[in-house]
Amino acid sequence: MGFRKDFVWGGVTASYQIEGAAYEDGKGLSVWDMFCKEPGRIADGTNGDVACDHYHLYQKDVDIMGEIGYQAYRFSATWPRILPEGTGPVNEKGLDFYDRLVDSLLAADIQPWLTLFHWDYPYALFRRGGWTNPSSPQWFADYAQILAKRLGDRVKRFLTINEPQCFIGIAYDDTVHAPGIHFPIWDTLLMAHHVLLGHGLAVQAIRAAAPDALVGISPTCSAHYPDTETAEDIEAARQAFFDVDKGAPFWSASLWSDPIFKGDYPKKLYELFPEHMPNIGPDDMRIIGQPLDILGQNIYNGKAVRADSKGGYVFVEREKGYPFTAAKWPVTPKALYWGPRFLAEAYQIPIAITENGLSCPDVVSLDGKVHDPIRIDFLHRYLLELRRAAEDGVDLRGYFHWCVTDNFEWAKGFTERFGMVYCDFETQERILKDSAYWYREVIQTNGENL
Numbered sequence: 001m002g003f004r005k006d007f008v009w010g011g012v013t014a015s016y017q018i019e020g021a022a023y024e025d026g027k028g029l030s031v032w033d034m035f036c037k038e039p040g041r042i043a044d045g046t047n048g049d050v051a052c053d054h055y056h057l058y059q060k061d062v063d064i065m066g067e068i069g070y071q072a073y074r075f076s077a078t079w080p081r082i083l084p085e086g087t088g089p090v091n092e093k094g095l096d097f098y099d100r101l102v103d104s105l106l107a108a109d110i111q112p113w114l115t116l117f118h119w120d121y122p123y124a125l126f127r128r129g130g131w132t133n134p135s136s137p138q139w140f141a142d143y144a145q146i147l148a149k150r151l152g153d154r155v156k157r158f159l160t161i162n163e164p165q166c167f168i169g170i171a172y173d174d175t176v177h178a179p180g181i182h183f184p185i186w187d188t189l190l191m192a193h194h195v196l197l198g199h200g201l202a203v204q205a206i207r208a209a210a211p212d213a214l215v216g217i218s219p220t221c222s223a224h225y226p227d228t229e230t231a232e233d234i235e236a237a238r239q240a241f242f243d244v245d246k247g248a249p250f251w252s253a254s255l256w257s258d259p260i261f262k263g264d265y266p267k268k269l270y271e272l273f274p275e276h277m278p279n280i281g282p283d284d285m286r287i288i289g290q291p292l293d294i295l296g297q298n299i300y301n302g303k304a305v306r307a308d309s310k311g312g313y314v315f316v317e318r319e320k321g322y323p324f325t326a327a328k329w330p331v332t333p334k335a336l337y338w339g340p341r342f343l344a345e346a347y348q349i350p351i352a353i354t355e356n357g358l359s360c361p362d363v364v365s366l367d368g369k370v371h372d373p374i375r376i377d378f379l380h381r382y383l384l385e386l387r388r389a390a391e392d393g394v395d396l397r398g399y400f401h402w403c404v405t406d407n408f409e410w411a412k413g414f415t416e417r418f419g420m421v422y423c424d425f426e427t428q429e430r431i432l433k434d435s436a437y438w439y440r441e442v443i444q445t446n447g448e449n450l
């Protein structure tokens with residue numbers, strides 16, 4: 001019992017957060033390059049120009065992953081590194097980088113999981129209307145085809161997009177992420193529709209170029225869970241999990257995943273925004289609903305839910321002094337049991353946790369090591385819940401810890417450390433934290449030591 005024998009353990013990164021080399025080898029600009037130039041946007045006034053210099057130090061990073069014993073590594077490609085203008089001429093040097101990285105991973109016996117898009121949208125396309133442009137789904141599919149054609153002989157796991165909740169919601173609704181401009185709800189809903197169409201077209205392009213690859217997507221969600229395990233609370237939590245909140249519709253799991261797995265947007269979305277939904281073409285839902293092999297789900301936390309007396313649900317207030325991480329995110333291990341379980345039940349698809357982790361105020365101690373007992377405790381609690389889900393029959397295929405090295409945490413700059421590997425951003429020295437050694441044992445025993 002426990003995790004499947006072929007369950008994969010690994011870590012995950014995102015291009016803009018680690019690569020650096022922002023102005024090298026013909027790379028075009030992304031919305032994040034531009035966003036960071038605006039004073040006040042990034043907490044510590046920094047940017048991803050150099051970040052972990054992974055573009056140059058990738059071999060060192062792959063060696064470290066090998067030392068921890070990763071079986072798989074999820075990373076993303078920079079769209080404008082490959083297509084500097086977003087469409088049109090290909091930058092061969094950009095493709096060469098991912099070639100080298102993939103070869104180096106395979107040489108280390110680490111399975112590459114490639115995310116096509118993790119937020120660093122080509123600035124040239126943003127200037128053409130970005131995701132509001134009716135051609136935007138095809139732009140994305142063309143980019144997907146180029147990557148799949150070039151790498152599909154060696155990459156057998158593709159994820160189309162990462163957390164559409166964030167690059168639409170946090171970017172165009174909350175304006176905390178690039179490009180940081182508020183758009184009205186009808187435009188953001190239209191963008192969401194184009195993102196989903198782009199996803200569907202990209203799946204078709206990947207299948208054509210790499211027919212033996214497994215294809216999925218990596219959304220995120222607030223993984224709400226029942227306060228007690230009574231049938232009523234479980235049902236209430238399920239409702240909360242898939243509900244759409246008028247004030248934060250883009251955070252919903254169902255807004256993004258229902259069209260893909262169930263062929264339409266949730267009914268509630270039409271009810272909330274009857275006048276603002278995009279026009280949905282006759283073929284759109286068929287394109288969006290391309291069959292997938294895997295749901296890559298990112299899960300960090302959720303809220304406890306109770307049944308109310310009317311067949312609905314209420315959120316339970318967090319207890320006084322509840323545990324939270326350095327980023328002030330609550331610690332809720334049950335999210336890693338109920339999240340995968342609710343999703344697997346609703347969408348009937350194998351699941352990989354493609355992100356989970358926490359930020360800690362890690363320092364290099366006098367002994368030269370980085371002791372992060374809080375990370376170990378957090379992961380231990382979460383992984384026990386994930387194992388319980390596997391034991392209760394949820395079809396789980398992998399777990400990716402966010403993140404490999406500390407890196408550029410978007411609007412928070414370098415003020416959060418999510419890595420299992422400490423990064424000194426001045427010297428680019430890497431130090432394995434205690435949690436990396438701990439994780440090595442988890443991997444070696446396939447989670448039996450937990």
Ligand code: FCB
Binds near residue numbers: 410
């Ligand atoms: C996720 C993002 C990832 C990283 C972690 C902490 O939402 O996908 O890039 O920022 O949070």
